[in-house]
Amino acid sequence: MISELLPERAADAARLEQLADAGKLPVVTVLGKFNHGKSTLLNELIGQGVFAVSDARQTMELDAFDQDGVRWLDAPGLDADVQTEDDRRALRGSWEEADIRLFVHSAREGELDGSEKALLAELAADAGHSRREALVVITQIEEVGEDTLADILRVIKEQTASLEVLPVSAIRYRRGREGGKQLLIEKSGMPALKDRIAQAVRLVFAARADERQMKGIVLRAHLASAGAGRYERLKTLSAERNRQMAHFKSEFGQIQANIHKRIREV
Ligand SMILES: Nc1nc2c(ncn2[C@@H]2O[C@H](COP(=O)(O)OP(=O)(O)OP(=O)(O)O)[C@@H](O)[C@H]2O)c(=O)[nH]1
Numbered sequence: 001m002i003s004e005l006l007p008e009r010a011a012d013a014a015r016l017e018q019l020a021d022a023g024k025l026p027v028v029t030v031l032g033k034f035n036h037g038k039s040t041l042l043n044e045l046i047g048q049g050v051f052a053v054s055d056a057r058q059t060m061e062l063d064a065f066d067q068d069g070v071r072w073l074d075a076p077g078l079d080a081d082v083q084t085e086d087d088r089r090a091l092r093g094s095w096e097e098a099d100i101r102l103f104v105h106s107a108r109e110g111e112l113d114g115s116e117k118a119l120l121a122e123l124a125a126d127a128g129h130s131r132r133e134a135l136v137v138i139t140q141i142e143e144v145g146e147d148t149l150a151d152i153l154r155v156i157k158e159q160t161a162s163l164e165v166l167p168v169s170a171i172r173y174r175r176g177r178e179g180g181k182q183l184l185i186e187k188s189g190m191p192a193l194k195d196r197i198a199q200a201v202r203l204v205f206a207a208r209a210d211e212r213q214m215k216g217i218v219l220r221a222h223l224a225s226a227g228a229g230r231y232e233r234l235k236t237l238s239a240e241r242n243r244q245m246a247h248f249k250s251e252f253g254q255i256q257a258n259i260h261k262r263i264r265e266v
Pocket residue numbers: 033034035036037038039040041052053054055056057058059060075076077078139140141142143168169170171172
């Protein structure tokens with residue numbers, strides 16, 4: 001109903017529907033370009049290989065897995081050149097459903113490109129008025145040297161401004177876990193990311209309550225002004241109708257009188 005009356009607020013209305021489900025687990029999702037390691041990262045955060053990984057463009061639709069009181073949501077990678085309607089629907093779905101968004105970018109690609117910067121700006125703006133957390137996760141860090149990584153992180157921190165940047169290597173983490181190597185695990189950056197996500201998850205229900213309230217206020221204000229706008233338009237239409245009626249009556253009366261006069265004369 002809201003999207004019919006206020007098509008420009010359809011995303012807010014869809015998010016409000018999501019927030020109406022009080023029992024919904026906190027949802028963590030990934031966003032970013034394809035092949036930057038989103039599914040691999042989620043698999044390592046969960047501790048099992050539940051999401052498909054490959055060198056080709058792999059994830060094509062939303063895929064969810066519930067664990068540790070969290071819904072982990074894998075999403076298709078962005079690619080401006082080959083985005084299909086299915087991809088766009090999936091992305092809209094993950095945007096609406098998720099409480100915590102991990103923006104994933106591979107260190108192999110260096111700094112962020114234009115489309116990534118645009119997406120980050122959207123995330124930062126949304127975090128500003130919904131209290132949904134967005135974290136920038138730089139993946140595959142073991143693929144570049146320490147100095148290069150330091151340079152890349154410095155530039156990306158400038159590019160992301162308000163958002164937190166966390167560098168990780170899912171592969172290093174896996175090797176550390178499998179080999180029981182604590183140093184490798186620490187160096188992977190994954191424990192720090194897991195802690196940061198756990199901290200965000202603990203705040204999800206409070207953040208949702210705030211968001212529900214904020215979205216409610218915004219939608220009510222838009223509905224009120226849409227209602228007032230329609231009322232004003234109807235008033236104008238009604239005044240115009242009255243004017244035309246008056247005009248018609250006077251013209252018609254004149255014509256009638258002329259005809260009657262003419263009939264009498266004939
Ligand atoms: N070296 C290295 N390779 C990685 C790492 N994480 C992922 N990869 C590899 O990067 C490729 C893409 O990984 P995915 O996890 O499928 O990437 P994705 O972002 O989910 O890709 P789409 O689903 O197509 O959007 C795979 O070959 C992974 O093995 C990492 O930390 N280090």
